[in-house]
Amino acid sequence: MDSTLILEKGIFITIIFAITMLMAMYSTLAERKVAAWLQDRIGPNRAGKGGILQPLADGLKLFSKEEFLPDTPNKFLFVVGPAVSMSVALMTSAVIPWGDKLHLFGRDVILQATDIDVALLYVFGVLSVGVYGIMIGGWASNNKFSLMSAMRAASQMISYEVAMGLSIIALIMMTGTLSLREIAEQQAGMNWNIFYQPVGFIIFLICSFAETNRTPFDLAECEAELIGGYHTEYSSMRMGFYLFAEYAAMFISSTILAVLYLGAYNYPGMSWAVENWGVNIANVIGIIVLFAKICFFIFFFMWIRWTIPRFRYDQLMRLGWKTLIPLAIANIIITGIVILLFDS
Amino acid sequence: MSTVLIIFYVLSAVTLSTAFMTIFSRNPIHSAIYLVICFFSIAGHYLLFNAQFLALVHIIVYSGAIMILLLFTLMLMNLNKEDEVHKPRLTRLGAVFSVLATCGILLSIFLRSKPIMGDYDTTGEDYQSIKVLGKVLLDQDNGFMIPFEFVSVLLLVAMIGAVLLSKKENSAK
Numbered sequence: 001m002d003s004t005l006i007l008e009k010g011i012f013i014t015i016i017f018a019i020t021m022l023m024a025m026y027s028t029l030a031e032r033k034v035a036a037w038l039q040d041r042i043g044p045n046r047a048g049k050g051g052i053l054q055p056l057a058d059g060l061k062l063f064s065k066e067e068f069l070p071d072t073p074n075k076f077l078f079v080v081g082p083a084v085s086m087s088v089a090l091m092t093s094a095v096i097p098w099g100d101k102l103h104l105f106g107r108d109v110i111l112q113a114t115d116i117d118v119a120l121l122y123v124f125g126v127l128s129v130g131v132y133g134i135m136i137g138g139w140a141s142n143n144k145f146s147l148m149s150a151m152r153a154a155s156q157m158i159s160y161e162v163a164m165g166l167s168i169i170a171l172i173m174m175t176g177t178l179s180l181r182e183i184a185e186q187q188a189g190m191n192w193n194i195f196y197q198p199v200g201f202i203i204f205l206i207c208s209f210a211e212t213n214r215t216p217f218d219l220a221e222c223e224a225e226l227i228g229g230y231h232t233e234y235s236s237m238r239m240g241f242y243l244f245a246e247y248a249a250m251f252i253s254s255t256i257l258a259v260l261y262l263g264a265y266n267y268p269g270m271s272w273a274v275e276n277w278g279v280n281i282a283n284v285i286g287i288i289v290l291f292a293k294i295c296f297f298i299f300f301f302m303w304i305r306w307t308i309p310r311f312r313y314d315q316l317m318r319l320g321w322k323t324l325i326p327l328a329i330a331n332i333i334i335t336g337i338v339i340l341l342f343d344s
Numbered sequence: 345m346s347t348v349l350i351i352f353y354v355l356s357a358v359t360l361s362t363a364f365m366t367i368f369s370r371n372p373i374h375s376a377i378y379l380v381i382c383f384f385s386i387a388g389h390y391l392l393f394n395a396q397f398l399a400l401v402h403i404i405v406y407s408g409a410i411m412i413l414l415l416f417t418l419m420l421m422n423l424n425k426e427d428e429v430h431k432p433r434l435t436r437l438g439a440v441f442s443v444l445a446t447c448g449i450l451l452s453i454f455l456r457s458k459p460i461m462g463d464y465d466t467t468g469e470d471y472q473s474i475k476v477l478g479k480v481l482l483d484q485d486n487g488f489m490i491p492f493e494f495v496s497v498l499l500l501v502a503m504i505g506a507v508l509l510s511k512k513e514n515s516a517k
Contacts, residue, residue, distance in 0.1 A: 077377070117474050121400040128408025132380070135412070139373065139419050147419060158412060178474055 004107075013113050016093050024247040025055040027298055034302040062240040070233045072142035081137025082234065082241035088130040089248035095119040096255055097181045099265045099287040103279050111287070112181060119180040120172070123256060124165060127211065131157050133245070134220070138230035150230040152313065153213055153220035159320040160210035160217075166328035167203035170335040171260060184264035188271070192263035199331045201261045203324050208253040210320070212246060215305040219313050254297035258290060265290040352392060359385040372418050376411060383407045394472050 029044065029051060036043025044051040072078055099111035116122060131154045138150020174196060175183050187193060194201045210217040221229035231242045258264060265286035273282035311319070362382040366375045383406045390399035431439075482489050 116396060117472060118396050118400050121397070121404065125400045125403040125408065128404050128412075131408075131412055135415055135419070136377070151416065151420070154412065154416065158409070161408075 008109060009113060020090060020093055020248055020251060023251045024244055027247040029054050031302050035306050038306045062237050065236040067236040070142060072140055074140040077136050077140035081133055081140060082238045085133030085245040086241045088126055088133060089245040091126050092123055092252045095122050095180055096259060097184045097264060100283050102283055115181045118178050120178040128161060134230050141233035143233050145226045146230050146232050149220050149226045153230060156210055160207040163203055163320060163324035163328050164207035167200045170200045170332045171197055173335050173339060180259055184259055187263040188266050190268050194261040203328050212249045212253055214301055216308045216310045217316055250298060250301055254294045257297050258293035262293050355385050355388045376415050376418055380407050380411050396472055397474050397477055
């Protein structure tokens with residue numbers, strides 16, 4: 001491994017980290033603006049022009065608040081909880097192909113931190129570890145309500161992970177690879193997976209709402225029953241980490257949705273653009289297209305939040321176990337039969 | 345020392361110390377968390393063998409599913425120090441004796457056994473690739489297809505058994 005490669009990857013990872021943070025920061029503002037728009041209000045508009053500095057003001061407020069430690073015998077785990085949540089939310093971005101490649105300074109820069117053969121499994125591994133942040137934080141708060149909320153969040157995430165995994169199996173049977181880069185390359189032009197796997201896409205979309213604890217599945221947070229949520233005892237920036245991790249997770253799952261089903265960085269006429277405008281311009285447009293798809297999904301998350309009322313907890317579990325999992329299994333069987341009939 | 349060797353020693357130190365802490369820590373939740381760290385370092389060992397698939401499946405199954413369910417039960421039971429049952433002296437003596445006997449057997453095995461394989465030979469195949477691994481596992485002629493299918497039947501039987509057990513408890517009410 002030569003030193004230029006390490007430097008290149010280092011710079012690339014730093015840029016991705018910065019973009020993820022920026023997207024998470026501005027998602028908080030976007031959420032309030034979208035909510036205001038849907039409810040016919042104006043929304044935050046005091047800090048900066050049209051409220052553009054609002055996330056910075058929020059961050060400053062969180063930093064200047066008192067850091068309160070509750071009377072708990074597990075001070076260390078109490079601090080570890082939000083840290084685990086945050087780092088897990090950021091870790092997934094390592095395997096995502098953000099674009100094809102750029103030709104810079106006489107070398108091809110591949111726009112992906114690392115292309116491993118089992119990238120999709122890596123995403124699921126990171127996802128399953130994400131539960132620990134919430135569970136450890138909720139338990140270490142030494143508060144019955146926090147514990148209940150953490151249990152709710154964790155059991156919801158575990159249940160929907162099963163349906164999510166099953167919906168992905170049908171996709172893998174079709175693509176024949178677990179590498180996200182190869183999946184992205186197979187969807188060149190308008191050959192997107194959503195047209196071949198519409199049921200899988202819908203199951204995956206519903207499950208990603210449950211995985212990120214967003215409405216209509218945000219039962220882990222509830223003022224009336226739980227006085228807040230798993231972060232009731234948290235204050236200052238530790239609380240901010242939990243909230244921030246939620247937005248980062250939303251950004252990442254929008255990215256995964258865009259890469260798996262909506263053709264990643266591909267757009268119609270990309271090969272024509274490569275021929276006529278050169279590699280760099282075509283791929284910069286590709287990155288912009290990918291981010292447009294991501295922004296659409298982030299908007300979709302918010303749109304759902306202010307449109308659909310939340311579920312009851314037993315309805316949530318019934319939907320996960322009795323509807324989505326059988327549907328995903330049926331989808332696998334039908335995909336298998338179709339592949340057997342038409343591919344051989 | 346090469347980098348791989350340094351990583352191996354660090355990982356081994358983490359594995360062993362967290363495994364010991366799993367047994368020694370008084371708080372059951374703490375020992376469960378130590379066990380999770382132990383599982384992660386074992387996944388690191390798999391990565392040193394270039395077994396990416398095995399490492400990730402290990403993380404998903406053990407750290408992601410089994411340990412979370414275990415933590416669930418532990419957190420909801422809320423065990424305290426006062427709940428700890430004091431075992432009679434005879435049981436303790438028996439435990440010490442059986443541990444010593446196991447140690448003796450293990451020691452004799454390690455001292456007397458000889459390595460069968462002197463050197464590892466390279467087959468030239470890339471076992472990092474999940475495609476090669478799938479062919480080895482599911483090839484009909486010289487693979488492990490039949491044992492693989494038997495394992496899935498075994499899992500199915502275990503699942504049905506678990507459902508049956510939980511059903512029985514309901515009807516007994």
